[in-house]
Amino acid sequence: MTAEELKAAYELGRRDFSRSHLAQTNFHKALLTDINLSYAYLSRANLTRANLERAFLNGAVLYAANLHYAKLCKASLIKVDLEKANLDNAILNHANLSGANLKNANLERAHLVWANLRSANLTDANLEGADLSSAKFCQTIMPDGSIRNDDC
Structure with missing residues (x-):
């Protein structure tokens, strides 16, 4: 599926794109609120300034994806793979990143x-x-390798 195909289906009301293969796809400034991309493969995708508020990205692979200035407020990112992803200035307020690989x-x-x-x-x-x-920390591995348990 291409970015254009996904955006067209989204504009027609479709929201479930779980398990889609969207590696290296360009979603720059895309409006994708409430979308379901759970278990989707978005490795190296460009989501710069994309609006993914309330999105479901559980188990999705976003390895080395660019989410510069992306809006992910209230998004569900349980067990998402964001290894080497660029999330600088991203807005993740109230997001669920439990079990996420960052x-x-x-x-x-x-x-x-x-x-x-x-x-x-x-x-x-x-x-x-x-x-x-x-932010809530329990069994959270911090950048220096220490474990933070403030909220266990």
Whole structure:
């Protein structure tokens, strides 16, 4: 499926694109609120400035994807693979990232207010300037390898 095909189906009211293969697809500035991309393959996809508020991305593969300035408020990202993804300035307020793989991810200046980071792996992630106010930590692997259990 191409980005154009997905956007056309989305505009016609379709929301379930789970298990879609969308590697290296360009969704720059796409409006995809409430979309279901669970278990989709989005490796190296360009989601710069995309609006994915309330999206379902559970188990999706976004390895090395570009989510620069993406809006992911209230998104469900349970067990998502965001290894080496660029999430700088992304808005992830109230997002559920429990069990997420964020190894080597760039979360510089990302907004993670009230985000659920339980069991997330942030090994070697860049959190410089990130807003983690009221984020939930339990068995969370921090960038330095330490385990944070504030909310267990």
